[in-house]
Amino acid sequence: MSVTAPSRPPAPAAPQDSDAHGRRWRGPGWGFLAKLGVMALVNAFGVMAILSALRAESWVIFSVAVVLLVVADLVYFTKRALPLKYLLPGLVFLLVFQVFIFGYTAYIAFTNYGTGHAGSQEQAVEAALIQGERRVEGSPTYPLAVVENAGVLGFAVVGDGGVVQVGSADEPLADAPQAVVGDGGAPAEVPGWTVVSRAALISDQALQDEVVNLRVPVSDDPNDGSIRTRDGSSGAVYQSTLVWDAGAQSITDTSTGAVYTADDRGSFVSADGQRLPTGWYVNVGFDNFARLFADPVLAQTLLTVTVWTFAFAILSVVLPFALGLVLALIYNDARLKGRRFLRTLYILPYAFPAFMSALLFRGMFNAEFGVINDLFFFGANINWLGDPWLARGAVVWVNLWLTYPYYFLVCTGALQALPADTLEAASLDGAGRTRQLRSIILPLVLVATAPLLISSFAFSFNNFTVIYMFNNGGPAIPGAPYALGSTDILISAIYDISGVSGGAADYGLASALSIIVFAVVGLISAIAFRQTRKLEEFM
Structure with missing residues (x-):
């Protein structure tokens, strides 16, 4: 006669907050939450640096920032890179504050970067044209309002036919069809912009200086001139006596007839050797080292x-x-x-x-x-x-x-x-x-x-x-x-x-x-x- 072994009672089901081995799951610990908060800040600053480099078209900084951010996330969100979790901060600081600074210094040593050669050729052309600006003879006076958007100042002017145009130093004038003209003839409301009141303009000397120095281009062509104001309520078109010819890479002084041509040393030079005060930085090889001796x-x-x-x-x-x-x-x-x-x-x-x-x-x-x-x-x-x-x-x-x-x-x-x-x-x-x-x-x-x-x-x-x-x-x-x-x-x-x-x-x-x-x-x-x-x- 066969004997049947008694069956074991079924094991109780694990609670919903426990794993298969019965260990109770307590959720993420304080250490993980602290790491998550720190990495959130790191990613926020990293994305901000990436966007800033992208906007400035600094592709080296953009690439390095992307690589460092990806590496940081991989290291601190995986379990296999334990040694790097301790080494990465020191390596990043070494890269940023030692290697990068030395490399950038070496790069500058092979350029003519300095006073008069501190920007690109485009910036040098813009600076030269600004230095030669004069008010266009017979230019009408346009009613004007000083406007502001996210800390950026601009001008809103009432042009021919009562059309309101608005622009800033970086953006040329463009039509603002829904703008409202006030009783004084100047724009009172401009969509997307805040009109700066006369009281605020009068009481702030720094703001007055910024407004007086502000130039809003009339169009994308720098030779068309820009709008400037002296009193913050009316503006006129100013044009430079210098004319830029992008095809010939030259600037012509219309008052003297002198032609300044771009050379390979980052300067505009005339036939008699005269140079415009503003140039741009270029690679000059070992010239700086040779000058030392x-x-x-x-x-x-x-x-x-x-x-x-x-x-x-x-x-x-x-x-x-x-x-x-x-x-x-x-x-x-x-x-x-x-x-x-x-x-x-x-x-x-x-x-x-x-x-x-x-x-x-x-x-x-x-x-x-x-x-x-x-x-x-x-x-x-x-x-x-x-x-x-x-x-x-x-x-x-x-x-x-x-x-x-x-x-x-x-x-x-x-x-x-x-x-x-x-x-x-x-x-x-x-x-x-x-x-x-x-x-x-x-x-x-x-x-x-x-x-x-x-x-x-x-x-x-x-x-x-x-x-x-x-x-x-x-x-x-x-x-x-x-x-x-x-x-x-x-x-x-x-x-x-x-x-x-x-x-x-x-x-x-x-x-x-x-x-x-x-x-x-x-x-x-x-x-x-x-x-x-x-x-x-x-x-």
């Missing part, structure tokens, strides 16, 4: 600046290191009372902002009322900031005062890390303090501090703050271009050439000089690090 005035000035830069960088490392090491040796002696308090006093200059210290020393070295002359030179009228060599000595002193506490701290740490048994063995062998310092302490300290000394040299080579805040690179070198001075180092010379401080800007030349400085500092650092490794092997 071929232009005799510029080359001589930059040679002076380069020699001083090396001297300043070397002195800014050697002198503070020597002073810091001496102080560290003194205050590392356990027999010295109150050395902790004294160490604190010595590092105070390091805690004070460098730019403020430079400004204070600038006043102290003043020839007329500075305390340096009054207290230390019996009131003598020593022109510290006006004499080239005195100014250089003063800036070296200021930098010494600012940087020796750093080396004091570094050398103190290196001395405290020295092996006591080595010094004790040397003492037992009869080595005096001088021999120990020369043969043991100093070599070991140099091994520990050599990388810091190399990085300090690179920092001093580009120490813009002290030079600029102390005396702005002065005094001026006679006959030097770009207002270069006797205490200017290469980085401040680049700043002057770039025109940021005022005057004509030559970004192409400044970028070329930046590339050379980068190469020089990189080469010196590589050689110095190699020598450091040899020193470590020797020790």
Whole structure:
């Protein structure tokens, strides 16, 4: 007789909020929601950057932004790219703030980008025509209203036959058939635009200046002129005495008959060599690099600046290191009372902002009322900031005062890390303090501090703050271009050439000089690090 096994009771059905294994589903966690919120912001800014690049027709930035946004979404919404979740932010910052900036600087170095060559040829033509604008003789005065749309100002004018036209600086006049003309004859309502009231126009000086400088093209052809106003209530047609011929790539001055033809250097040049002040930027190859060596005035000035830069960088490392090491040796002696308090006093200059210290020393070295002359030179009228060599000595002193506490701290740490048994063995062998310092302490300290000394040299080579805040690179070198001075180092010379401080800007030349400085500092650092490794092997 067969026996039938009892059947098991059916398993209870899993709740609707549980999986097949009975694990309760609790929904997305706070971590996922936080990641979702962060990625939503990243995508919002990414799409905004993509649209801005697309509008500006910056195809390189557009492509890079699209790639970075897609990569970010793939990395943070998949489970297989765990290492990249941590590496991607650093890689993006490296790409944007290092690789891109260096690449863009290199690109500018091969162009004539600067004052007078800061835009495209289309923008240069528009600027030239604007500079030659005159009111058309016999041009009627049109009733006009100032209008605004999303922060963009424009003009609405009542033309021939009472037809209202509206436009902005970027959009030429176009008919506005549903516009309403007010009792005064000027447009009162313009669809899609807000009419700026006379009261708002009168009370806002900045708005008045913007309106007076506003030019609304009459048509797509720049030779047809533009509408301008002087009072905000009436306008007239202004045309340039210059006429642009796109086919011949030339601008003709109708008042003189001169013809300016576009050349391959981004300028409009006449037959007698005259140039229009506004040009456009083009690729000029290695011209900027060649100018650094071929232009005799510029080359001589930059040679002076380069020699001083090396001297300043070397002195800014050697002198503070020597002073810091001496102080560290003194205050590392356990027999010295109150050395902790004294160490604190010595590092105070390091805690004070460098730019403020430079400004204070600038006043102290003043020839007329500075305390340096009054207290230390019996009131003598020593022109510290006006004499080239005195100014250089003063800036070296200021930098010494600012940087020796750093080396004091570094050398103190290196001395405290020295092996006591080595010094004790040397003492037992009869080595005096001088021999120990020369043969043991100093070599070991140099091994520990050599990388810091190399990085300090690179920092001093580009120490813009002290030079600029102390005396702005002065005094001026006679006959030097770009207002270069006797205490200017290469980085401040680049700043002057770039025109940021005022005057004509030559970004192409400044970028070329930046590339050379980068190469020089990189080469010196590589050689110095190699020598450091040899020193470590020797020790």
